[in-house]
C-alpha cells in the first residue's frame with residue numbers, strides 16, 4: 001500500500017512540475033502575432049488577451065464588420081499595433097495572401113495562431129463527401145498553407161506556430177465525422193512537423209492545443225439537444241492557448257483533465273462510449 005501511495009505522490013509531484021505556470025507576459029509584449037478566425041469565439045478572446053499584453057496583432061476572418069469591432073476593442077485594451085484583413089480559407093489563394101500581408105505589415109512574425117474553423121452540422125454523417133473535402137480545405141489544408149508561407153519569417157524570429165485543435169482530434173467523435181477527421185489530420189500533420197523541426201534543429205516551435213467543449217456561441221448553438229457536457233469559458237481557453245504557445249509547449253490541454261481523458265481512452269478504448277453517453281440523438285429538442 002505504502003508503495004502505491006508513494007508512487008501516486010511522485011506522479012502528482014511530477015505532473016505539477018510539468019504543468020507549472022512558466023508564462024512570462026513579457027514574452028508576448030510587442031510580439032508580432034497573426035490570429036486566424038478572430039472575428040468571434042476563442043480567436044476573438046485571444047485577440048483581447050494579446051492586446052492586454054501589448055502585442056502587435058493582425059486578425060483575420062471573413063466578416064469585415066466583426067473584425068473591425070474586435071480591432072477597436074483591442075486598441076482600447078492596449079495593443080501596440082492593431083490591423084485586420086479579410087480572408088476566406090476555403091479559397092486556396094487566401095492562406096498565403098493573408099500571411100504575406102501580415103509579415104509585410106508587421107515586419108516579421110513571432111506567433112502564427114491557427115484557429116479558424118469552417119461551419120459543419122452536428123448530425124449523423126449525411127454521406128456528403130464534398131462537404132468533407134471542403135471542410136478539409138478550411139480546417140486543415142489552409143493551416144498547412146499558412147504554415148508553409150510563414151515558416152521563413154518564423155525561422156528568422158525563432159517564432160512559434162500555435163494550432164488550435166480539439167478533443168475531437170484525439171477521440172473519434174460521433175455526429176461530427178467531417179470535423180473530427182479534420183482535427184485528426186491536424187494533430188497528425190503538426191505532430192510530424194514537431195519531430196521534423198526537432199530533427200532539423202529548427203528554432204521554430206509548434207504547440208498543439210487540445211480543447212474540450214468551450215462556451216462559444218457557435219459551439220453552444222450546434223450542440224444544443226446533443227450534449228449535456230459542461231462547457232468551459234472561452235476567455236480562459238484563449239489564455240491557456242496563449243500561455244502554451246509562449247512557453248513553447250508541444251501539447252497542452254484545456255481543461256487540463258482532458259489529458260487524462262485521452263490517456264484513459266488509449267488504455268481502455270471501450271470506455272469512450274460511456275464518456276460520450278451524454279451525446280444522444282434522443283436528447284434532441
Ligand SMILES: NC(=O)c1ccc[n+]([C@@H]2O[C@H](COP(=O)([O-])OP(=O)(O)OC[C@H]3O[C@@H](n4cnc5c(N)ncnc54)[C@H](OP(=O)(O)O)[C@@H]3O)[C@@H](O)[C@H]2O)c1
Nearest residue numbers: 037039040041042061062063089116117166214216218219
Ligand atoms: N468551441 C468549442 O467547443 C471548441 C472545442 C474544441 C476545439 N475548438 C476549436 O477552437 C477553434 C475556435 O472555435 P470557436 O468555437 O471559437 O469557433 P467560432 O466561434 O465559430 O469561430 C470560428 C472563426 O473562424 C472563422 N471562419 C469560419 N470559416 C472561415 C473561412 N472559410 N475562412 C476564414 N475564417 C473562417 C469565423 O469568422 P468568419 O465567419 O468571419 O469568417 C470565426 O472567426 C476552432 O479551431 C475549433 O475547432 C472549439
